[in-house]
Amino acid sequence: MNRTLLAFSLVGAAVLATNAVQAQGMPTGREPGTEPNRIFTPTTAPNWTPTAEGAIARQQIHDAGYNGVTMLLRNKDGSWEGQALKGDTYYLITLDPAGHVTQR
Secondary structure, eight states: OOOHHHHHHHHHHHHHHHHHHHHHOOOOOOTSOOOTTTTOOOOOOOOOOOOOHHHHHHHHHTTTOOOEEEEEOTTTOOOOOEEEEETTTTEEEEOTTTTOOOOO
């Protein structure tokens, strides 16, 4: 009888301890200040996979005298925008579909 009582009390203590730990550390899935019942879904980063067209655009920007091309994105009109290093300064640059590089 003592063993049964000891077993029940150990199981009960384990269940209580588990519930207390879960109540303290479990995320709710909501960000503070959002509506109740609305799940927060983080946005994903854009696809930064290099393409052949992106490599050609980088080469044209490099040929225009810039180095360290970053954040290169293609616009709907076929132009490219990004950042590039010239000397010791980064510039916002645009590569138009004709291959001309301009600083903004």
